[in-house]
Every structure is written in C-alpha cells, then in structure tokens.
Amino acid sequence: MMKSSEGLLLIFSFLLRAIVSTAAREAAFDRIEELPGQPPVNFEQFSGYVLVNEKRGRALFYWLTEATGNAHEKPLVLWLNGGPGCSSVAYGASEEIGPFRINRTGSGLYLNKYSWNREANILFLESPVGVGFSYTNTSSDLKKSGDERTAEDSLIFLIRWMERFPKYKHRELYIAGESYAGHYVPQLAKKIVGYNKASSEPFINLQGFIVGNAVTDNNYDSFGTVTYWWTHSMISDRTYHSIISSCNFSSPSTSSPCDSSISYAMNHEFGDIDQYSIYTPSCPAATATSPENSSFAASRRMPTRLGRSGLLFLGNRLLRRRGYDPCTEMYAERYYNRREVQEAMHANVTGIAYKWTACSDVLIKTWRDSQFSMLPTYKELMAAGLRIWIFSGDTDSVVPVTATRLSINHLNLTVQIPWYPWYTGRQVGGWTEVYEGLTFATVRGAGHEVPMFKPRRAFQLFKSFLAGKPLPKS
Structure with a gap:
C-alpha cells in the first residue's frame, strides 16, 4: 500500500510538471519567428502579454531579445522608459539599446552595431497599461496611473514572467532605464528587495540598476535645470x-x-531647438501639417515626452548628422502599427481602440501619484547592497547633468575615486566619480537618449556597469 506521504509527493510532482509544461507552452507561443523586414540574427526573440490584474484585466506587453552568444550564461536586464507614459519598444528597443533600427519608411529593420544584447538578455517592458501595446479592460485604469501602481504591476509582471521563463529564475537581474524611469527603476528595485525579504524562497536575483538622465528630486532637478538653461545661453x-x-x-x-x-x-x-539634444538638428516633421505628423508636432514644444528624433532637409538634400536621425519616433509609429508586425509580435490581440503610439498623452496628463524625491529610496537601496549607477548625457536640457549632480550632491556620499575623464578608444567619453554605494558618469555629447546619440560610449558604460568596474581611464 502506498504511504500518504508518498501519495502527496506524487501529486505534487504531477502538479509541478503540469505547471512547467504550461509555462513551456506559453513561452513557445511567445517565440518570434521573424519580424517583417528583419535581417538574419543569431539570437532568440520572444514577445507577448503577461496578465498582472485578473479582476481589472490589466496586461503588460514585453519583448525579450536574448543575448547574441552564450545567452544561458548572461544576465537578464529589464529596460524601462519613462514619460510617464512612453514606450520601451519605441525608445529603448528601437532607438537606443535594442538589436534593430527602423528604416525611414517603416518597412524594414537594420542591425544596431552597439546593441546591448551583445552582453546580456534584454527584456523590454511597456509599462504601465495604456503604454504601447499594454492594455486594460477597465478604461478608468488609464486615468488612475501613478508611481505606486506602476511599481506593483511591474513586480507582478516579473514574478509571472519568470514562471513562464523559469530558466531566468535566480539569474542575475539588473534594471535599466532613463528619464522618468528615474522613478520606475528604483521604485521597482525597492519592491523586489521587499518581495525577496518576505519570500521563504526568493528567486528574483536583483543585483543592481543603472539609470540615465533620471528624474530624481523635484526641488534639485528643477533648480539644476534652470541653471543649465542659463549656463548654456538658452x-x-x-x-x-x-x-x-x-x-x-x-x-x-x-x-x-x-x-x-x-x-x-x-x-x-529657447528658439526652435530640440530640448532633448540642444546641439543637434530638430525634426522638420514637427512643422509639417499632415495628419500623420500632427500629434508629433503638438508635443514638440513642451518637454513632456522622450526625444524628438529626425532628419534635416536642406533643399532637396538629405543630411544625416553622424548617424543621428532626429525623426526615428515617427518611423516606429509607422512600423508597429502595421498589422503583420503586430501579428509577428503577438501584439494587440484584443484589438485596442487606439493606434500604437510612442507615448500616451492620456497617461502623461492624468498621472496621479509621483514621489517628490527619490533620494530616500536611493539610500535604502544602497544600504541593501545593490550596485547603483547614474549616467547623464550632457546636451540634454530637459533632465540635464546639472540637475542630476545637484541631486546626487545632497546624498552626501563619500568619494572613493575622485572625478576623472573616462575613455572610449582615444576619445574622452565623459567624466565620472565613484562614491561609496553609487557611481556617477557623464556621457560627452549625448542628449536625453544617451545610447541613441553616443552608442559606442553608452555600450562601454553598460559593459563597465555589468562588470562592476570603474570606467576606463585611458
């Protein structure tokens, strides 16, 4: 006769196999075979939805681009864009650190030489609901977004996503982002630290985070921004x-x-400048009158969203300035609204009642709770032993380097390695200072979206961060 303990063990074993089998099927369903217009690649891609609130029908959309080599050994990096209300698919994936760039017509993709998935598995998350393809079945949710709910939903997403992809359980995890993700990233990190403390068997192996041109403290950020405007003759x-x-x-x-x-x-x-990159040309589409460009033009004056990107037309000639294209946001909106692209990415499965856009004006205008200062949270996370890096492109006037430095100065940290220039190749990539518990670095000549303006320098920054080593002095 079978003992009761043996029977329970068999039942548990059966349930565990069933859960693993279901998760494997879900992961297989999320596999991207090939994106329209995609060049050949040597890495796996997955995308789809994770339900984070059954009662209200909130689901977050993700896109995983695994590492180009030895993906099973490399860490997982979760990338978040800010806004609040802007898409990590539009910005992080398509303009900054992702493996692909979108061509001008929105008909195809080409490779990014400095994609961060050369060093890590990159998970892009469109958060909160109402951003990009992420949706809710409760329309009132779109007018009730805020810092706290965004962090809670993102934590639930990670827990459930790792159930679907169990190979990433216990894998080293880092969180990265920029702009208003200066709130999202440390707030989610704090949630994970709390979750791990409360769990009998924690499996989210968070090691640290890195944020760029990060909204940090309303008081110091504001004063530092006005100071930047004045010192840069704006x-x-x-x-x-x-x-x-x-x-x-x-x-x-x-x-x-x-x-x-x-x-x-x-x-x-100010004049007609790109406030997110004051020394590069702005996108001429902002002055166009076609319906396609109207929303793009409307938001360009006031810096409520991430970078305005594009091309500068002089007569009949098309100029590219060192590879920078100031209208790339428009290309993303063309590409991700194509039905065949959405089908390939398992996106828009519920038929959302609005076009995919790079940023949600509804969320930006109705944001509810916003933490006044992230400095107390930084102190908590430094005490928890996380690796924390903050970087700043020095030609951004929206969340400028002066604002970030002023905020960091009020943490009153002990300097471990004094201020010095760091290098990529034989050129100064920026300047850096290493504190006890935090590293700060500037990126020379970069705007708000640092990896878009200076991809090689951003890639060096990322490699140094993952390695936990100071930026190179020569």
Whole structure:
C-alpha cells in the first residue's frame, strides 16, 4: 500500500510538471519567428502579454531579445522608459539599446552595431497599461496611473514572467532605464528587495540598476535645470533671475508668476531647438501639417515626452548628422502599427481602440501619484547592497547633468575615486566619480537618449556597469 506521504509527493510532482509544461507552452507561443523586414540574427526573440490584474484585466506587453552568444550564461536586464507614459519598444528597443533600427519608411529593420544584447538578455517592458501595446479592460485604469501602481504591476509582471521563463529564475537581474524611469527603476528595485525579504524562497536575483538622465528630486532637478538653461545661453539673465525669484521648487504646487516666467523662456527665448539634444538638428516633421505628423508636432514644444528624433532637409538634400536621425519616433509609429508586425509580435490581440503610439498623452496628463524625491529610496537601496549607477548625457536640457549632480550632491556620499575623464578608444567619453554605494558618469555629447546619440560610449558604460568596474581611464 502506498504511504500518504508518498501519495502527496506524487501529486505534487504531477502538479509541478503540469505547471512547467504550461509555462513551456506559453513561452513557445511567445517565440518570434521573424519580424517583417528583419535581417538574419543569431539570437532568440520572444514577445507577448503577461496578465498582472485578473479582476481589472490589466496586461503588460514585453519583448525579450536574448543575448547574441552564450545567452544561458548572461544576465537578464529589464529596460524601462519613462514619460510617464512612453514606450520601451519605441525608445529603448528601437532607438537606443535594442538589436534593430527602423528604416525611414517603416518597412524594414537594420542591425544596431552597439546593441546591448551583445552582453546580456534584454527584456523590454511597456509599462504601465495604456503604454504601447499594454492594455486594460477597465478604461478608468488609464486615468488612475501613478508611481505606486506602476511599481506593483511591474513586480507582478516579473514574478509571472519568470514562471513562464523559469530558466531566468535566480539569474542575475539588473534594471535599466532613463528619464522618468528615474522613478520606475528604483521604485521597482525597492519592491523586489521587499518581495525577496518576505519570500521563504526568493528567486528574483536583483543585483543592481543603472539609470540615465533620471528624474530624481523635484526641488534639485528643477533648480539644476534652470541653471543649465542659463549656463548654456538658452535664456537671458533677466529670465533666469525672474524664474529663481518667483519659483519655489520645494513646493509641490506652482505659482502663476513662476509658470509665466518658465513659459516665456520656452516660447520666446529657447528658439526652435530640440530640448532633448540642444546641439543637434530638430525634426522638420514637427512643422509639417499632415495628419500623420500632427500629434508629433503638438508635443514638440513642451518637454513632456522622450526625444524628438529626425532628419534635416536642406533643399532637396538629405543630411544625416553622424548617424543621428532626429525623426526615428515617427518611423516606429509607422512600423508597429502595421498589422503583420503586430501579428509577428503577438501584439494587440484584443484589438485596442487606439493606434500604437510612442507615448500616451492620456497617461502623461492624468498621472496621479509621483514621489517628490527619490533620494530616500536611493539610500535604502544602497544600504541593501545593490550596485547603483547614474549616467547623464550632457546636451540634454530637459533632465540635464546639472540637475542630476545637484541631486546626487545632497546624498552626501563619500568619494572613493575622485572625478576623472573616462575613455572610449582615444576619445574622452565623459567624466565620472565613484562614491561609496553609487557611481556617477557623464556621457560627452549625448542628449536625453544617451545610447541613441553616443552608442559606442553608452555600450562601454553598460559593459563597465555589468562588470562592476570603474570606467576606463585611458
């Protein structure tokens, strides 16, 4: 006769095999055979949905591009874009660190020489719901997004995604992102640390995170931004003093004189520039009147979304400036709205009632809770022993290097390696300082989306971060 303990063991074994079998089937269903217009590649791709809230029908869309070699040995990196409300598929995957770039017509792809999946398995997440292909069956969710719910949903996503891809359980995990992901990344890291402490058998092996041009502290960021405008000759002395005297950046609310001074600077003194990259040409499509470009043009003046990218037309000639193309966001919107692309990526399976866009204006305008300062969270995560790097492209005027440095200075950290220039090849890639618990680096000549403007320098930064080594001095 079988003992009861043996019977329970057999039942448990059967259930475990069933769960693993189901997860394997889901992972196999998510495999991307080939994207339309894709060149040949030597790595696996997966994409699809993970349900994060059954009651309200919230589901997040992901795209995994595995490493080009020895993927089973390399870490997992979760990439998040900010906004809030902007797509990691549009920006991180298609303009910055992903393996592909989209051609001008949106008809095909070409390879990115400095893709980060040369060093790691990269998982792009469109978060929160309402961003890109991520959706909710409860329409009111779109007007109730905020920091806390975004972090909670992202944690649930990771837990359930790793059930679907168990080979990534216990794998070294790093989180990366930029801009408003200066909130998303450390907030999710804090959730993971708490989850691991509360779990009898934690399996999310978070090692650290890296964020670029990161929104960090409302007070210091705001003062540092205005300082950048003035020191880079974007505004007059008069406007600078007007903003400083009329704005109380430590207050969560603004005054009319403050708003008027900032509005005057943007509308009368900045000129027609790309605020996310002040020394490169802006996209001429922003002045076009066709319906295709209307939403692109409408958001260009006020920096509420990630980089404006494109091409500069001079007469009948088309100029590319060192490979930088200031209208790439438009190419992404052409490509990912193609039905055959969505089918290949297992996307838009519910038939969402709106076009795929790089950013969601609804989320940007209705964001509910936003943590005033991330500095206390940084202190908690440094105490938890995570590897933390912050980098800053130095030609971004939206979340500029001066803002980031001012925020970091108020952490009052001990310097381990004093300020020095770091190199890629024989050129200065930027400057860096290593503190106890945190590394800061600038990237010379890069705008808001650092890997798009300076891909080689960003790739060196990423390799050094993964290795846990200071940036090269020569």
